[in-house]
Amino acid sequence: MLQNKIYQNFLKEIFKTFLVILFGLSLIALTVRSVSFLDLIVDSGYPVGIYFKYSLLNLFGITPKFIPLSFLLALTIFILKHVQDSEFVILWTSGVKKIQVTNLFLSASILVLFLYLLFSIFLTPLALNKSRMLLSNENFNSFLPTIKTQQFSDSFDGFTFLVEKKINNEIKNIFLYDKGNNLKNLSSNISEDHETTILAKSGIIEEKKMFLFNGQIISSKKNIDNDVVSFEQLSINLDNLSTSTIKQPKIQEISTRKLLKCFTRKELELEYCSEDFKKEILPTISRRVVIPFYIPVISLICSLLIVRSSRIFYNKIGIFFYGFALLVFSELSVRYTGINNTIFISFILLPIILITFIYSFLIYKFSKEWK
Numbered sequence: 001m002l003q004n005k006i007y008q009n010f011l012k013e014i015f016k017t018f019l020v021i022l023f024g025l026s027l028i029a030l031t032v033r034s035v036s037f038l039d040l041i042v043d044s045g046y047p048v049g050i051y052f053k054y055s056l057l058n059l060f061g062i063t064p065k066f067i068p069l070s071f072l073l074a075l076t077i078f079i080l081k082h083v084q085d086s087e088f089v090i091l092w093t094s095g096v097k098k099i100q101v102t103n104l105f106l107s108a109s110i111l112v113l114f115l116y117l118l119f120s121i122f123l124t125p126l127a128l129n130k131s132r133m134l135l136s137n138e139n140f141n142s143f144l145p146t147i148k149t150q151q152f153s154d155s156f157d158g159f160t161f162l163v164e165k166k167i168n169n170e171i172k173n174i175f176l177y178d179k180g181n182n183l184k185n186l187s188s189n190i191s192e193d194h195e196t197t198i199l200a201k202s203g204i205i206e207e208k209k210m211f212l213f214n215g216q217i218i219s220s221k222k223n224i225d226n227d228v229v230s231f232e233q234l235s236i237n238l239d240n241l242s243t244s245t246i247k248q249p250k251i252q253e254i255s256t257r258k259l260l261k262c263f264t265r266k267e268l269e270l271e272y273c274s275e276d277f278k279k280e281i282l283p284t285i286s287r288r289v290v291i292p293f294y295i296p297v298i299s300l301i302c303s304l305l306i307v308r309s310s311r312i313f314y315n316k317i318g319i320f321f322y323g324f325a326l327l328v329f330s331e332l333s334v335r336y337t338g339i340n341n342t343i344f345i346s347f348i349l350l351p352i353i354l355i356t357f358i359y360s361f362l363i364y365k366f367s368k369e370w371k
Contacts, residue, residue, distance in 0.1 A: 022067060061124050083306070174203050194219045
């Protein structure tokens, strides 16, 4: 009964440290990524609310990447703390076997494994897909933030513009070039595709509308003379503009179920199940399903810290390096699982082989210590 209470306290301490480290690393990474997401406001004119929703949904994509490292740090800190405080010595002298504590670490790793699988297989693809849908369903809110003085901007599909000066919502010396038929209503023949160039001395921006003063509209078509129209005042509605932000789901944003169907059903869409795309699917599935099974290996590597030995191979720095090297190896090798079946199968079997080998090695070392 007392042992069970001790084990429960150990698990609480491990998971408390694990969650604190995971939250801290995820928050730092999200802060860094959110800076790059500011382009959604500055370049594409999306509302601030969309920016915050998009950033928070991307947290689900960031967090799983830090789960193995957070568990390695948490378990290492826990073991070193109790070794330094001689708390493990009390356990050994009271009859608790080291393999029992190793099994406790292994049980904790299984719980973390299921947490990782929950994120990687279900929550992360769902959240990332919803973040992409936010950009697809929501258009830009205002044209004004996308304007950068003395710099060509192509934030919108088929639409390029240049402004020499900008003071509040007033602009000077404007150049607009449209090859995406966004301004075809300004042409004399709206039924045909035209390239439209607009030059103006000044203008005013109000959300999705632009009022230009004293300029020219130049409409051109292949093999036809340019059609030039001068104006004193021109009102342009920019509702038709579409941001150049990627709106189609990327492979990491596609559900695991859809990806697996590429290997079970041949009649699915070509974009999901072409032979070239399958080479990208395998690393994605390996990252979602196989990498979590490297976490129990981490727990067994950390268990080497309780082996009684003066050899350099068992010092705390070396053992942490083994665990960290395994994480780096898994992240690097998962990218090559789509090259051929041998690498893919080896990547799947490696955690099973390592768990069997290290666990057997620990039983051998602990039995020698007991004798």
